[in-house]
Amino acid sequence: MTAEQAEALTRDALFVRISSDCYVNVAKITYVTDNAVYFGDGPALNHMLPVPKRKQHLIRQGISQLQGLRISV
16 A cells, blocks of 8 residues: 555545554444454454454544434435
C-alpha cells in the first residue's frame, strides 16, 4: 500500500488502523469480543482478527458513528 492510499484510509471514518499495516472497515464487522473482531454472517463468521482492547474502543466508536449515519439517512 502506498503512503497516499494509507493516508486516504486514515481520513475515511469507516477505516480504523489496527497496526502499522492493517486497517479494519467497521462497516464489515459483524461482532466484537474482548479480544477480536469477526466478519461475515452465520457459518462465515469464521473470519476473525485479533484486536487489542485499546483499538477496540476506536472500532466501537466507528461502529457507533456508522449506525448514527444510517439512522439519519
